[in-house]
Amino acid sequence: MTTDIREIISQLExxxxxxxxIGEQGEKLGIDEIDLRNVDLSQYPLDQAYIxxxxxxGMNLNHKDISSSLLSSSTFISSNLEGADFCKSNVSYVDFTNxxxxxxxxxxxxxxxxxxxxADLSDANLVAGLFDETDFRNAILYNADVRLATFEQVLLQGAKLTGLRGLEEAFIKSINIGTPEHPIILVGEEARQWLQLKSLNNE
Incomplete structure (x- = not known):
């Protein structure tokens, strides 16, 4: 984590x-285990990168293009990612808590x-995403679009799902409305019906 900021800036440039x-000059970004909290990322693209x-x-990355990137195991705890673009990115094992x-x-x-x-995912576009053992506990998913998304062993305890869109076109395999330690698994149509009921709640 002690990598020189100037070296990081050089790689970002x-x-x-x-x-x-389009790949004629420069080099694709590939960084691992770097603390970027002291780096001003506002003028640098983060799409198509290995991060x-x-x-x-805690960083402000609203409307940032982070599409088509590999972000596995990175942390965005309490970050502002409003309007950010993670389309076609791999965010497996990433922590977006708060x-x-x-x-x-x-x-x-x-x-x-x-x-x-x-996390607050209100109005988020989750279309065709793969959500496998994803943890949405106490998350806000108001009006999020889940068309063609796949849900498998997804944790949803305490999640706010009012207005959730596209459920009839989503692939709902299984959800966990309990905890990791004490799972309550709903499968297939039962899981979809539970989600549809929650999406109608005005909580």
Whole structure:
């Protein structure tokens, strides 16, 4: 985690050049286990990058393009990601606890064991996402779009699901409305009906 900030900036600039020249110049970003909290990322693209096990906690990354990137095991705890684009990104094992992810785009993303505990995903685009053992406990999913998304062993205890859209077109395999220690698993049509009932609640 002690990597020199100037070295990181140099890599970010090289990545920007790589994107601008469609790979003719510069180099694709590949960083691992870097604390980025002291780096101003506002002017650097983060799409099409390998950014694994990095720390973005508490950062303001609203409307940031982070699409088509590998972000496995990174943390965005309490970050502002409103309107951010994670389309086609791999965010498996990422921690988004308490993050503001309102109106963000997670379409076609891979979310295996991703933590969205207490995160706000109101109006988020989750279309065709893969949610496998994803933790949405106490998350806010008001009006989120889950068309063509796959739900398997997804944790939903305490989640606010009012207005959840596209359930009839989603692949609901199983959900856990209990806890990891004491699971209450609903499968298939029973799981879909539970979600549909919750989506009608005006809580």
């Amino acid at each position: 090289s990545h920007r050049l790589w994107i601008e020249t 694994t096990a990095c720390i973005f906690d 993050a503001n992810i309102k109106a963000a785009r997670l379409a076609d993303s891979e979310c295996i064991e991703t933590m969205f505990v207490k």
